[in-house]
Amino acid sequence: MINLIRRDLIIQKFQLYLFIPCILFFIIFGSHLSAFFIIVFAGFFIPINAYSYDEKAETNILLNSLPYTRTQIIASRYIGAIFYMAVSIGITIVLFSLFNRAFTWTDIAIGAGITLAMFAFAFPLFYLLKPGYIGTAIVIGFILLVILSQPAITFLGEYLTPIVQFFASASTTILYLSSAGILIVLYAASWLISQMIYQRKAF
Amino acid sequence: MKNIVEFKNVTKCFKDFSLENINLQIKQGYVTGFVGANGAGKSTTMKLMMNLLQADTGEVKIFGMDYAGNEKEIKERMGFVYDSNVFYESLNLKDIRRIIAPAYKNWDDKTFYNYIKIFELPLNKAIKTFSKGMQMKASLAMALSHDAEFIMMDEPTAGLDPVFRRELLDILQEIMEDGRRTLFFSTHITSDLERIADYITFIQKGKILFNDSMQNVQDRYALVKGSIDLLNQDTEKLFIKTERSSYGFQALTNDAAEVKILLGDRVVVEEATLEDIMFYAKGAKHQNV
Numbered sequence: 354m355i356n357l358i359r360r361d362l363i364i365q366k367f368q369l370y371l372f373i374p375c376i377l378f379f380i381i382f383g384s385h386l387s388a389f390f391i392i393v394f395a396g397f398f399i400p401i402n403a404y405s406y407d408e409k410a411e412t413n414i415l416l417n418s419l420p421y422t423r424t425q426i427i428a429s430r431y432i433g434a435i436f437y438m439a440v441s442i443g444i445t446i447v448l449f450s451l452f453n454r455a456f457t458w459t460d461i462a463i464g465a466g467i468t469l470a471m472f473a474f475a476f477p478l479f480y481l482l483k484p485g486y487i488g489t490a491i492v493i494g495f496i497l498l499v500i501l502s503q504p505a506i507t508f509l510g511e512y513l514t515p516i517v518q519f520f521a522s523a524s525t526t527i528l529y530l531s532s533a534g535i536l537i538v539l540y541a542a543s544w545l546i547s548q549m550i551y552q553r554k555a556f
Numbered sequence: 557m558k559n560i561v562e563f564k565n566v567t568k569c570f571k572d573f574s575l576e577n578i579n580l581q582i583k584q585g586y587v588t589g590f591v592g593a594n595g596a597g598k599s600t601t602m603k604l605m606m607n608l609l610q611a612d613t614g615e616v617k618i619f620g621m622d623y624a625g626n627e628k629e630i631k632e633r634m635g636f637v638y639d640s641n642v643f644y645e646s647l648n649l650k651d652i653r654r655i656i657a658p659a660y661k662n663w664d665d666k667t668f669y670n671y672i673k674i675f676e677l678p679l680n681k682a683i684k685t686f687s688k689g690m691q692m693k694a695s696l697a698m699a700l701s702h703d704a705e706f707i708m709m710d711e712p713t714a715g716l717d718p719v720f721r722r723e724l725l726d727i728l729q730e731i732m733e734d735g736r737r738t739l740f741f742s743t744h745i746t747s748d749l750e751r752i753a754d755y756i757t758f759i760q761k762g763k764i765l766f767n768d769s770m771q772n773v774q775d776r777y778a779l780v781k782g783s784i785d786l787l788n789q790d791t792e793k794l795f796i797k798t799e800r801s802s803y804g805f806q807a808l809t810n811d812a813a814e815v816k817i818l819l820g821d822r823v824v825v826e827e828a829t830l831e832d833i834m835f836y837a838k839g840a841k842h843q844n845v
Contacts (some may be wrong), residue, residue, distance in 0.1 A: 356659055414608060417606070420631040555603075
């Protein structure tokens with residue numbers, strides 16, 4: 354299992370050289386960006402990049418011909434994503450401190466939360482889609498987002514007051530704990546769904 | 557004699573193609589060649605063997621074990637060479653070794669570097685710069701470095717030049733020498749099989765036509781030539797396919813002994829090559845037309 358996770362670093366060793374310069378670019382030229390945005394970018398970078406390599410049918414044939422089970426292959430993806438996200442965020446925090454970029458622990462918590470939620474949605478979708486369709490799916494997803502954002506905002510406008518009131522009345526601790534709980538459930542559900550999809554996949 | 561691989565009534569259906577009721581045994585310690593036309597079901601059969609596909613019905617056993625619950629143990633003892641490159645294209649062999657080696661308990665670096673030397677493979681060049689032959693050698697080096705007992709190769713000789721093809725056959729013969737390994741490989745190039753195969757499995761349109769020793773195949777199958785007036789309902793039953801021309805007929809039989817008894821000196825009986833068998837079997841639906 355550790356070998357499968359380590360593989361993510363071997364396959365993208367050239368892209369890894371880009372990682373720190375990219376983060377530095379955001380820190381130096383992105384002073385208008387929220388710190389959490391940079392955290393999301395950093396956390397997303399390695400796992401999604403690694404995934405783009407695994408999308409190919411040949412890679413799946415290789416992995417499934419080696420002595421690994423499909424359960425292990427999916428588990429390594431989900432555990433690896435958390436691991437690399439944590440390391441990347443750690444590196445980003447060090448860079449933030451070195452370059453005196455202001456950030457709060459809330460930024461980090463929100464950044465990590467958003468990243469994990471994105472993984473939870475992206476992975477099963479990627480396993481479900483045939484190779485080559487992921488690009489199309491992202492475009493369609495983006496268009497849907499643009500179309501749906503208008504009614505969503507109207508909806509929020511109507512119900513915003515009660516929502517804000519709810520959040521205001523809840524204590525920060527409860528807020529954090531409940532979002533962490535929702536996130537864990539989301540990630541676990543995503544893991545299970547990916548596993549079910551991958552188990553049935555033919556290569 | 558032990559069977560390394562056993563398929564019992566395996567069926568796998570796709571939208572436009574299906575493998576039907578496949579029964580197949582691969583004998584331990586021998587080279588089994590797997591022949592059949594394009595689209596006959598060779599790759600599908602091999603994917604079932606590697607558990608890349610799961611059978612709809614029937615039983616697939618490797619080393620006497622089911623894949624359910626034994627997947628790692630089976631694959632630990634299996635080596636694979638696919639007809640297309642499955643390694644990360646942008647990586648070099650050194651990095652690919654770093655990914656593959658830790659997957660196997662039995663991996664031996666010494667053996668690996670030894671084969672890299674014998675096969676004259678560069679360690680620091682990206683796989684995408686490799687020729688087809690080099691990619692095949694790289695796969696084979698990987699399969700041999702973890703001491704696989706059963707090596708499955710999907711068209712390893714396709715796209716190789718004749719010199720390297722012979723070299724490869726020599727290498728394969730060499731790795732078979734100690735009798736511990738079993739080799740199963742598919743090919744269109746039937747002359748390769750005539751050189752090294754002990755057993756032949758012939759697949760056609762998703763069905764196994766025969767699964768027999770090379771010797772038996774050569775004894776049973778024959779090309780028969782004679783004059784047209786010898787053909788009647790009884791004699792034609794002996795033939796898988798008959799071709800007629802103004803000079804006479806030419807037919808393939810899978811019962812050479814019976815032909816000799818019935819028709820004796822009135823026909824010429826010639827040894828059928830695997831290619832003859834493939835060619836005639838392909839048109840067999842026009843049998844007795």
